[in-house]
Amino acid sequence: MDREARHVGNAVDRTHTQAGAAGRVPAADRPDDIRNVVLVGHSGAGKTTLVEALALATGAVNRAGHVADGGTVSDHDEIEHRQQRSVQLSLVPVEWGGIKINLLDTPGYADFVGELRAGLRAADAALFVVSAADGVDGATRMVWDECAAVGMPRAMVVTHLESARADFEQMTAVCGQTLGGDSPESVLPLYLPLHGEQAPDGHAPVTGLIGLLSQRVYDYSSGQRVERDPGPEHLPLMEEARNRLIEGIIAESEDETLMERYLGGEELDLKTLVGDLERAVARGSFHPVLAAAPAADGCKQGIGTVELLELITGGFPTPTEREVPPVTTPQGKPRAPLACDPDGPLAAEVVKTASDPYVGRISLVRLFSGTLRPDETVHVSGHGLQDRGHEDHDVDERIGALSSPFGKQQRSVTRCIAGDLACVAKLGRAETGDTLSAKDDPLLMAPWVMPDPLLPVAIEAHSKADEDKMSQGLSRLVAEDPTMRLEQNPDTRQVVLWCLGEAHVDVALERLRSRYGVQVDAVPHKVSLRETFGERATARGRHVKQSGGHGQYAICEIEVEPLPVGSGIEFVDKVVGGSVPRQFIPSVEKGVRAQAARGVALGYQVVDIRVTLTDGKAHSVDSSDAAFQTAGALALREAAADARIHLLEPVAELGVLVSDEYVGSVMSDLSGRRGRVLGTEPAGPGRTLVRAEVPEIEIGRYAVDLRSLSHGTGRYSRLYARHEPMPAQLAVKLREQAAAQK
Known part of the structure; x- marks a missing residue:
């Protein structure tokens, strides 16, 4: 729908307070009557508190945190200000002025960035919540850049103005400098906070807002939102900020005559300015800053909630103004682009999966096209995350x-x-990231980028009863969370959960216990080492048993020599004279390879050796395939007992993306992990990609350490490169640890 036709020109400063009926499910008959908004910000910035304030202002709740017809706004594990840890994407639908607003509250912890990415996928605009006391952190800047890359409209809300360290003007300037990039003038306030009498500690509480475009004061000090003219003391403060705002709006206007008229002294029409402002916000080129503070005693509406709701309904885009993600057939054949049309082909995406003990699996879906109705049959198309345990x-x-x-x-x-x-x-069957479509017209939507889980935790069932339930519990757990990867390591024989961070691990193990009744223990994660011979060795494998009846008889002599890294295992037959019958030579090889897979020193796979069968003996009756397999295995073990066995450790190739100011610290840290820095290269404004090769045994906790080292701005990828010899002193230490455990 045309933006002018919606008559949103008064949305920024008007005093409209219409809300949805208390307890009623918000509904929309047209996509133009919907706004999907994701709230983004670091932990403790006040996202969940702001959502509750907006729900209270719209009548969705009758007092802070309580739904108008019973219940609470947020689940027990999703309320940041009560539990100090919000770990899930939560949806709170409200209604304002006939517009349904889907508020998507995202976790502020970096460990749950998968939930954040899901919220960004489901939303059409982002609301960045910034604490006036804490400022803008590195993780928030990274999300801002992600939104900018796809042109998502963004606005900012400054919270915690009641803090003694709060300074709205300074925080607005910081947002312009850190988030505005080359255009700090695109980040400007629409309102200024109105402060009351100064307290003994020198801090003055926020009692209202000053509208810069409307030049009106919205006073909450009486417990009601009262609109009045500004006093003489407000005019000097308003003038400078208002002029900057008007110039910023004009710079984004499509009317090239506005600047000339403004510089000529003409008083521009308020409706024209607000219309240009809303168009700039909707296309993502202008980012207004608003203020929010707790409601005054007896006031239903928190300070700034009405203004924020009007910006959302008037300035943020409708779903029809955003492009639908590309779709193909499940076989990969391109399809024509879809539009946000209720009468179009059905195309929806699962953005979150949860389990309810009574209902079972519940999928939160975003409809991009078509209409979904209860009890109909849909087609579920997968997402291609087999490497993470998602089929x-x-x-x-x-x-x-x-x-x-x-x-x-x-x-x-x-x-x-x-x-x-x-x-x-x-x-x-549907999991997060899957596409729902019509059964006679199946579609597959291009998936959003999921962060790679890089923190491993090995787990074991706490008891036999837990072992029986663990497999099913783990499969359900990873079905809910595509940022988690489940691995059954064949080398170490460990069950490994790959997560994004320590908090992610804690939540995963707690969900296993509380939701699925599976108690597990975290054990040290083992790296898949390899063993190889450090020198030539010879040995004899003798397997002779006679206990009445059919016996076992097999003797083989072998020679073992090391090969270059990456050669694998070679088996050579040099038997002459038939001392080992031809039919049993493959049996010797099978026994040697089986023993190599089990290891000869610490239980790791043996690689990069040549085993030569030189001689042996057989019995016409008691020799057998099984006997020569056993003899081959014994021979390899005997050879290892008299030779130097080297340990090989896996080496990973790392690509570390980090802000320029942390490059030196990252390179120094990698060197301390026995890493070899291969080089650096620019990776965008203020970012550098550091490439290095590091032994995997040194980067088990690198996901956590890099976050601390780079103040949350660093990311890295890892790729297996090869195995190479481990330093002798470390190999000795591992052998001592293994001996102590035995």
Whole structure:
């Protein structure tokens, strides 16, 4: 719909307070009546508190945190200011002025960036919540850059203005410098906080806002939102900020005459300015800054909530103004681009998967095209994350009820149209990232980028009863979280969960215990080492047993010599004279290779050797395939007992993406991990890619250490390069540890 036709010109400063009816499920009949907004910010910035304030202002709750018809806004493990850890994407739908607003509250912890990425996928605009006391951290800047890369509209809300260290003007300037990039004038405030009387500690509480465009004061000090003219003391403060704002709006305007008229002294029409502002916000080129503070005593609306709701409904884009992600057939054949049309082909995406002990699996989906109704059959197309334990899907499933989430409650809805979000029950096969489409017109949506889990934790069942349930519990766990990878390591025989950080690990193990009744113990993670011979050795394998009846008789003599790295295992037959019958030579090789797989020193696979069978003996009756397999294995063990055995460790190739100011610290840290820095290269403004080769045994906790070293701005990828000899002193230490455990 045309932006002017929606008559949003008064949205920024008007005093409209219409809200949805208390306890009613917000609904929309057209995509143009929907706004999908994701809240982004570091932990403790106040995202969840702001969501609750917006729900209170719209009438969705009747007092802070309580749904108008019972329940709470946020689940028990999602309330940051009560539990100090928000770990899941949560959806709170509210209604304002006939517009349904889907508020997507994301975790502020870096360990749960997968939930953040899901929120970004489901939203059409982002609201960055910045604490006036803490400022903008590196992780927030990275998310800002991600949004900028795809042109997502962004606005900022400064919270914690009640803090003694709060300075709204300074924080706005910081946001312009750190987030505005080359255009700091694109990050400007729409309102200024109005402060009350100064307290004994020197801090003055926020009692209202000053609208820069409307030149009106919105006073909350009486417990009601009262609009009045500014006093003489406000005019000097308003003038400079208002002029900067108008110039910033004009710079983004499509009307090239505005600047000339403004410089000529003409008073520009408010409706024209606000219309240009909203268009600039919707296309992602202008980023307004607003202020939010707790409500005054007896006031239903928190300071800044009304203004924020009006910006969301008026300035943020509708789903029809955002491009639908590309789609193909499940076989990869391109399809024509889709539009956000309720009458179009069905195309939805699962952005979150959760398990309910009574309902079962619940999928939160974003409808990009078409209309979804309860109890219909849909096609589920997979996402291609087999390497993380998520199998591809290409099946038809009958969905259950549709509902709109609100805290612990699920309110039934009759349909979900394009542009909206809803929860779908009984999708037994669908996982996060999967596409839902019509069964007679299956589609596959291009997936969003998921961070690679790089922190391993090895787990073991706590008891036999837990062991029986562990496999099913783990499969359900990884189905909910595509940022988690499950590995059954064949070399170390460990079950390994790969996560994003320590908090991610803690939450995963707690969910296994509380949701699926599986108690597991975290054990030291083993790196897949290799063994090889450091010198030539000879040995004799003798397997002779006679205990009445058919016996076992096999003798073989072998010679073992080391080969270059990467050669594997070679088996050579140099038997002459038939001392080992031809039919048993493959048996000797099979026994040697089986023993090499089990290891000869510390239980790691033996590689890079040549084993030559030189001689042996057989018995016409008692020799057998099994006997010569055993003799071959014994011979390799005997050879190892008289030779130097070297340990080989895996080496990974790392690509570390980090801010320029941390490059020196990162390179020094990599060198301390026995790494070899291969070089550096620019990776965008203010970013450098450091390439290095580092032994994997040294980077088990690198995901955590890099985050600390780079203040949350660093990321890295790893790729197996090769195995190479481990330093002698480390090999001796490992042997001593193994001996102590035995």
